Amino acid sequence: MTQTAAIIGGGVIGGGWAARFALMGWQVRIFDPDPEAGRKMDAIMANAGRALPMLYDTPMPVREQIVFCDTISDTVVGADWIQESVPEKLELKHKVFQEVQAFCSTDALIGSSTSGFKPSELQHGARRPEQIMVAHPFNPVYLLPLVELVPSQRNTPQDIVKAQEILKSIGMYPLHVRAEIDAHIADRFLEAVWREALWLVKDGIATTEEIDNAIRYGFGLRWGQMGLFETYRVAGGEAGMKHFMAQFGPCLQWPWTKLTDVPEFTDDLVDLIAGQSDAQSGHATIRELERLRDDNLVAMMRALKQQGAAAGKLLFEHENTLRAPLTATVPLITQNRSVPVDWTDMNGHMNEGRYGQVFSDASEEVMTHIGADRAYIAAGHSYFTAETKIRYLNETHAGEVFRVATRVTLADGKKLGLFHEMRRGSDDEILATCDQFMLHVSLETRKSCPPLPPVQAALDQLAAQHAES
CATH class of the missing domain: 1.10.1040.10 (N-(1-d-carboxylethyl)-l-norvaline Dehydrogenase; domain 2)
Structure with missing residues (x-):
């Protein structure tokens, strides 16, 4: 079931929250009286929609809509998570919380983006103080994972855990600040x-x-x-x-x-x-500086992901929660993602070597689909690529969404043939193709051999499906 996030205040921080929630499959409602709020949100979403998917090597959740509401009541009714991101004026925040709690569900969690106020200060005078806690993020919210989660003694352990789980589900790192302190950590x-x-x-x-x-x-x-x-x-x-x-x-x-x-x-x-x-x-304009910042953060965090360190380790773990088995379509959709900025060359398009990686990743998805997965490899068997023929048909740029459709063209004992088509997500244009020949090998002898019976049976079934279509 799709969850709903309500954002009160759609500026740089509130807009960043909205973008992250929407890109992670949450419905988003925003209240902001600024007549320019819609235009500003469009600019934030353009950057976020380009940058965040470049971090991931898996399909992203289906992007949900961001809707602007005319009143706080319309914004928060039925919402699961409510994020207050109004200016740092305690009196204003108290007024907002009063109106929010008059209409929101008692089960909803209310986070404040405040960078300085303590949760007990925010909770003062609230009709349900235990519902409110600090959830302080860092700009850009749609890329940087840290959020300081600061409860008071009025917040229950159950709600703290619930808040942590929600934040983790959208790829963030909730740092539980155990003591109230001005400006947090x-x-x-x-x-x-x-x-x-x-x-x-x-x-x-x-x-x-x-x-x-x-x-x-x-x-x-x-x-x-x-x-x-x-x-x-x-x-x-x-x-x-x-x-x-x-x-x-x-x-x-x-x-x-x-x-x-x-x-x-x-x-x-x-x-x-x-x-x-x-x-x-x-x-440089602010938008140009934001684009440079986002590209640098994507490249650095992807490098950290490759090493399994710091923010990259968190990204890798969250990516695995988004990974799902292939749907048994013909052809198989083996990749559905965007081009990371660190894959581009001096001409501004995807480096030719990265096409090989795309098709290698696609073939690994096929292997997993037929049971030649990590456990199979750990037990001593795998498929090795013996030959590929790649045709480069159109330019591909950073941030572009693409998918790979894969067909089995050969399944003859230890021989496996795959044909991949890489297509642009926006117009279905073919970007590149790859004809790939693979051999099943024993990792002990490093020589070719027939696959084990379960893998062979799954491959035969898949090849028959593809031959019929």
């Missing part, structure tokens, strides 16, 4: 870095671009896949974390940082930082 950390950066600019030590370069060419890359403490553990060498703490602990007494002091936020400081930022990035 991540924003407190970011505030420290932001404050020090302001001092460096104000004192003329570094420009905005130089500070960004220090992060993106150095420790930012380490943090992206190891975080802070694991990075420093490695820095301790063979002696480990204790050695690192002993070596660098004393520097905490040195007057290096100004974290306990705040620069005066004057118009001059604002103009200085804004001017440097314009010089750094003013040549």
Whole structure:
């Protein structure tokens, strides 16, 4: 049964929530009085619809509709998850929660995107305070998986678990913050870095671009896949974390940082930082910068997925929940996905080597379909490709949805022939074809041999179906 998410406030954060829910198969309703909200949501969805599917090597859920409602009551009635993303004004949030709870189901969960308020502050005066908790995401919500889930003592363990399960089902990582604290965890950390950066600019030590370069060419890359403490553990060498703490602990007494002091936020400081930022990035529009950011995040997270690390491990695990057995159609639809940005070359289209990967992935789906799956391979048998002939017929670009239709053309003992057609999802145009010849082998002898009887029987049945059509 399709679930429904209600989004109150459709700006950058609320729009990101809406896009992620819709792309993960949830019906979405939005309330936002901004007359430009629809246009802004279309722009967010265009980016999200291109970027999020590029993370996955499996078919995505069927995208659901995003509907704008005229009232909060119409937005929240019958919703399973309600996400408040209005401006950071406590009085406004209280007013929104009062109206939401007047019409929503008592079983619905209400998350707040607040970056600073504690859940007990949000719950004050609510008719059902136990229904409300902090669910603080990070921009872009449709790509970055972290969401700080902060309950108060009024939230039940059952509702916390329910919230975690919902967030995991849409590919997010709910970090359960066990104690109420202003600005939660991540924003407190970011505030420290932001404050020090302001001092460096104000004192003329570094420009905005130089500070960004220090992060993106150095420790930012380490943090992206190891975080802070694991990075420093490695820095301790063979002696480990204790050695690192002993070596660098004393520097905490040195007057290096100004974290306990705040620069005066004057118009001059604002103009200085804004001017440097314009010089750094003013040549690009916000949409162009968003596209660059999304492409970089997709490439980095896919690299982490290949290594089974950090956000990539989470992505791999979520991808497996989306994976489903092939439907026994003729031909078999063995791939249904989009072209990742890291598959493109200097001409801007999909690199020729990646077509081989597409067809290899398609043949692995056939193998799994007939029982030559991971368990079969672990037991000592598999199919190896002996020959392929690939024809490149049309250009394919990053973000384009495609599918592969596969037919069995040969099933003769240890010999297996497959013919793949790669077609564009939008117009069914053929992009490439592959004629593939495979041999069944023993992984012990590394020589060809007949498949085991269950696999042979399944292959014979499949070949007969394909021969008849």
